[in-house]
Amino acid sequence: MTTNIYFIRHGIAAGREDCPTDAERPLTEIGDRKTHKIAQKLNQLGLHFHLILTSPLVRANQTAKILQAHKLSPKVEEFSPLAPDGDINLWLQWLETWPPQKNRELALVGHQPDLANWAEILIWGETREVLILKKAGVIGISLPEVGSPVGNSQMFWLTPPRFILD
């Protein structure tokens, strides 16, 4: 069984000063357009996720829905530990319950620094804040076939949007 995790950061969102709460900040018009382009490109690259888990915050949820609109996944579910400061252990517990199959592809849509921190925990067991993940950027992590993924995973992809758009 192979399991690949794609950490995808939400697109460009409205400033904190423009919204009553951080959770409600939507993508800007440019953020929306750029996220559509990225989603289209990810589809062209042949990516397909069995499921997208997303932070419940508006800007992440919108990003996840755009990925779904471009046929990257049949299914989007809100997952509260993907909100800022969420606990990776809750996701690791969830992962145990995810039905095994030959090749599993999962996208996680959320925020910085949490996404890169989670990726760092998977690849070397602790956070070091050395991975630069831009808005609408992607980190691709391959989990080990057996055993805990913490400190036992490998990274095959890290990209800002500008290196996949033309």
Place this chain on the structure above:
Amino acid sequence: MTTNIYFIRHGIAAGREDCPTDAERPLTEIGDRKTHKIAQKLNQLGLHFHLILTSPLVRANQTAKILQAHKLSPKVEEFSPLAPDGDINLWLQWLETWPPQKNRELALVGHQPDLANWAEILIWGETREVLILKKAGVIGISLPEVGSPVGNSQMFWLTPPRFILD
């Protein structure tokens, strides 16, 4: 002063059984064609290196020359520590002598596992073998403005060729 390092692995090369020595293994026809496509794409992405240092082995040298042919750099120099099992400290010494300027962009063309090992040393001070670098793939590392880059650098890019070609 910002300094970005691009680790670029040589393209697909002839098998060991087809050449008198490992050092002489050339790119295959497919390897050559694919490396040209990658070089063209890197150019389209707006990349430009002030200098390309390459392993003296034929397959790396050919890769570096292809990058140069696509106007990615005015200059290619052979650098023996980029050969397999080369010592990163020799490169760090070289780096001290590289003339400072506002934005320095340097490409290093070489081999696995050495390139990913060097990148890992820069970002977290030791090798962990958790970065997957495919043939003709790229790792982008941003060095700190001051101090030793060892354990103090950040990664902004890691890609296999398939995610930058269409």
